[in-house]
Structure formats: C-alpha cells, structure tokens
Amino acid sequence: MVRDDLVAEISMRCDIPMEDVEEVLEEEDIILYEQEKCRKRKKRMCVFSMIIVFIAGVAAAAICLDRKDKISLAEIEDMIKSNVKKYADKIKA
Numbered sequence: 001m002v003r004d005d006l007v008a009e010i011s012m013r014c015d016i017p018m019e020d021v022e023e024v025l026e027e028e029d030i031i032l033y034e035q036e037k038c039r040k041r042k043k044r045m046c047v048f049s050m051i052i053v054f055i056a057g058v059a060a061a062a063i064c065l066d067r068k069d070k071i072s073l074a075e076i077e078d079m080i081k082s083n084v085k086k087y088a089d090k091i092k093a
Contacts, residue, residue, distance in 0.1 A: 007025065011018045
C-alpha cells in the first residue's frame with residue numbers, strides 16, 4: 001500500500017484529519033530510524049570489542065610463547081632438515 005493510500009485509509013476509518021495521521025506516521029518513521037541507527041551502533045561496538053579482544057589474545061599468546069621458548073633460526077633450520085630427512089627415508093623404504 002502506498003503511503004498516501006495508507007494515510008487516507010487510516011483517516012477514513014478513524015475519523016482523524018489526514019494531516020494528523022501524516023504527522024504521526026512521520027514521527028513513527030523518525031523513531032524507527034533512530035532505533036535502527038542505535039542497533040547498528042551497538043553492533044559495531046560489539047564487533048570492534050571482539051576484534052580488540054582477539055588481537056589482545058594473539059599478542060598475549062605471542063608474548064608468552066616468546067618468553068617460554070626462545071628458538072634460534074639455526075635450530076629451526078636443523079629441525080626442518082631432520083624432519084625432511086626422516087620423511088624422505090620413510091618414503092624410500
């Protein structure tokens with residue numbers, strides 16, 4: 001139903017002047033717009049908070065792992081070479 005038809009229908013059924021019905025509908029639209037705007041703002045704040053918490057968790061995990069196990073680049077290379085050799089031997093066998 002088109003808005004003008006809606007205004008005319010409400011006005012005829014309730015014996016209210018069309019101007020009053022239009023004002024009420026406009027106010028209702030404004031209220032609904034403000035509510036939607038508030039919902040979107042809350043949603044953005046929740047998402048932003050979750051992202052911040054996730055980043056803080058990643059940073060904390062990285063700091064804890066860095067303090068716990070300090071592995072040098074040479075040790076990593078040796079581990080990779082030994083694992084590659086071990087898997088190559090399994091494939092050959």
